[in-house]
Amino acid sequence: MNADRILAMGLRAGAALAGLLMALIFVFMLKESALSLREIGVWRFASDAGWHPTADAGAGRFNLLPMLIGTLLTTVGAIVIAAPLGLLSALFCRFYAPPVLGSLYRRLIELLAGVPSVIYGFWGLVVLVPLIGAWQPPGASLLAGMLILAVMILPTVALFADAALGAVPADHLRAAAALGLTRGAIITGVLLPAARPGIGTGLLLAVGRAAGETMAVLMVCGNVVQIPAQLTEPVRTLTANIALEMAYALGDHRGALYVTGLLLLLLVTLLVGASARLQRAHG
Amino acid sequence: MKLAWRRRHVDGGRKYPLTRYQQYLRGPLFMAALLVLSGCGQGEPTAGKLLIAGSSTVAPLVAEIAARFEAEHPGTEIDVQAGGSSRGIADVRRGLIDIGAASRALGPGEAGLTEHAIARDGIALIVHRSNPVTTLEAAQVRAIYTGRTDDWGTLGLPAGPITVVNKADGRATLTLFLAHFDLDAPDVVPDVVVGHNMQGIQSVAGNPGAIGYVSIGAGEQEAARGQPIRLLPMNGISADSDSLRDGRYPLSRPLNLITPGEPTGLARRFIDYAQSPAVHDLVRQLHFVPAERP
Numbered sequence: 198m199n200a201d202r203i204l205a206m207g208l209r210a211g212a213a214l215a216g217l218l219m220a221l222i223f224v225f226m227l228k229e230s231a232l233s234l235r236e237i238g239v240w241r242f243a244s245d246a247g248w249h250p251t252a253d254a255g256a257g258r259f260n261l262l263p264m265l266i267g268t269l270l271t272t273v274g275a276i277v278i279a280a281p282l283g284l285l286s287a288l289f290c291r292f293y294a295p296p297v298l299g300s301l302y303r304r305l306i307e308l309l310a311g312v313p314s315v316i317y318g319f320w321g322l323v324v325l326v327p328l329i330g331a332w333q334p335p336g337a338s339l340l341a342g343m344l345i346l347a348v349m350i351l352p353t354v355a356l357f358a359d360a361a362l363g364a365v366p367a368d369h370l371r372a373a374a375a376l377g378l379t380r381g382a383i384i385t386g387v388l389l390p391a392a393r394p395g396i397g398t399g400l401l402l403a404v405g406r407a408a409g410e411t412m413a414v415l416m417v418c419g420n421v422v423q424i425p426a427q428l429t430e431p432v433r434t435l436t437a438n439i440a441l442e443m444a445y446a447l448g449d450h451r452g453a454l455y456v457t458g459l460l461l462l463l464l465v466t467l468l469v470g471a472s473a474r475l476q477r478a479h480g
Numbered sequence: 481m482k483l484a485w486r487r488r489h490v491d492g493g494r495k496y497p498l499t500r501y502q503q504y505l506r507g508p509l510f511m512a513a514l515l516v517l518s519g520c521g522q523g524e525p526t527a528g529k530l531l532i533a534g535s536s537t538v539a540p541l542v543a544e545i546a547a548r549f550e551a552e553h554p555g556t557e558i559d560v561q562a563g564g565s566s567r568g569i570a571d572v573r574r575g576l577i578d579i580g581a582a583s584r585a586l587g588p589g590e591a592g593l594t595e596h597a598i599a600r601d602g603i604a605l606i607v608h609r610s611n612p613v614t615t616l617e618a619a620q621v622r623a624i625y626t627g628r629t630d631d632w633g634t635l636g637l638p639a640g641p642i643t644v645v646n647k648a649d650g651r652a653t654l655t656l657f658l659a660h661f662d663l664d665a666p667d668v669v670p671d672v673v674v675g676h677n678m679q680g681i682q683s684v685a686g687n688p689g690a691i692g693y694v695s696i697g698a699g700e701q702e703a704a705r706g707q708p709i710r711l712l713p714m715n716g717i718s719a720d721s722d723s724l725r726d727g728r729y730p731l732s733r734p735l736n737l738i739t740p741g742e743p744t745g746l747a748r749r750f751i752d753y754a755q756s757p758a759v760h761d762l763v764r765q766l767h768f769v770p771a772e773r774p
Contacts, residue, residue, distance in 0.1 A: 442650050
């Protein structure tokens with residue numbers, strides 16, 4: 198047995214471990230929610246009148262649809278705000294900013310990426326929510342959630358875009374410049390198409406982070422189970438539902454929260470799958 | 481040094497290929513075991529160790545008492561976890577923990593357990609300090625919480641939308657509040673749903689039109705620390721530890737430790753200690769009222 202084979206074996210074990218963990222998590226969630234899915238029935242999780250899981254036996258209501266929509270809306274809103282901002286800030290940092298300012302700006306974005314989510318949540322609760330509340334009470338709302346999430350995922354988008362733009366071969370740039378293209382035309386015609394896979398990866402990670410974020414949205418979204426009619430109405434996300442109630446849940450209620458987790462896991466799986474397809478189609 | 485170690489490792493591998501595989505597998509197996517264990521919980525309680533879990537209102541008090549008890553009885557170890565009264569009661573019944581903590585009395589479906597009151601607490605309505613409201617009738621509270629009244633103006637106060645702050649499902653505070661005002665959970669129309677007391681207080685402190693309800697202990701403590709909130713009187717009786725002490729406050733509740741039957745050994749000693757005058761200063765410090773010994 199030589200060193201190569203030992204290395205290969207180690208790598209295989211590492212990969213197997215990563216895969217095994219993921220599979221174990223899936224199996225665990227399925228096992229825990231199986232009883233509820235059987236006894237309550239899949240359909241009732243989308244058709245019950247509201248979410249009142251603690252009522253006496255048989256009278257519980259378990260509609261998860263408003264929370265699924267809450268997660269989708271906050272995530273989509275956050276990415277719609279963060280994607281252009283992140284891309285623009287990466288372009289600024291790499292092509293328009295003076296070098297000193299550019300590297301300072303990059304450090305700042307990196308710092309933003311390292312701030313724990315509970316800090317964002319706390320800031321949102323004591324600053325952002327009262328600010329929105331002064332305009333449109335109650336303040337804790339879909340809008341607050343979108344804004345907080347946008348700030349949180351902005352660094353992911355910006356740093357990935359920045360790295361992707363930096364990885365475009367210098368030959369491309371020289372060739373484009375030799376053709377007499379303006380800086381704007383080089384960016385839109387050469388750089389962005391060449392950097393698209395890297396930017397796409399950043400967006401994908403950002404979407405995953407936004408959909409899975411718990412603490413910050415729990416603190417600023419209001420957590421009312423409803424399908425919001427306006428940006429300033431409160432929502433509850435799937436993650437917030439689990440975090441709010443898991444420690445207090447028993448019986449059917451507990452099972453329904455595992456179903457919530459399973460739903461979230463499926464949603465993220467779908468998102469990853471969809472964006473992988475999208476990237477292949479454009480790649 | 482490092483090179484020598486690697487060579488020995490590689491040589492050894494030829495002799496015992498299985499052992500190395502086992503080494504690689506040990507990691508994942510260990511992780512899997514951890515996952516499974518974390519799903520179902522607790523280990524065997526040892527002689528000098530107590531596991532207490534339950535109400536997030538009671539947990540801070542029990543944690544303080546436990547710290548003092550540990551200091552006075554070296555060798556003992558008392559773990560306190562917060563997770564809701566019903567969960568604490570269910571866990572103690574299933575034998576997962578030694579003592580449960582509950583911020584309410586035992587219900588009819590919970591016979592066979594023994595409760596030991598360590599303090600009294602109440603639930604008070606809170607509003608922003610700038611809100612001029614002085615008192616609310618029960619009917620007005622019902623109207624506000626069911627969404628029939630959504631503006632302070634209809635109550636004869638300066639106009640402004642009412643933000644209703646409610647507790648998330650599974651909290652004893654929610655259950656007691658709803659029962660007191662004769663409300664059904666599905667009828668409540670909240671604007672904000674919060675988890676623990678602190679989040680509720682923060683939501684009211686940041687919104688002049690908000691109304692919520694919290695444990696009197698937590699509310700008094702935070703108001704004393706300068707949070708801009710005010711505790712409203714209930715049926716004309718002020719919400720503070722004084723009216724809790726003389727038993728006049730209507731929406732009060734015992735803070736209980738729960739055991740399966742009569743406790744013995746360390747659990748007995750801890751409960752006796754938690755009910756003794758030696759911890760009354762801790763009870764008062766958290767703005768609760770010491771329980772009368774039966």
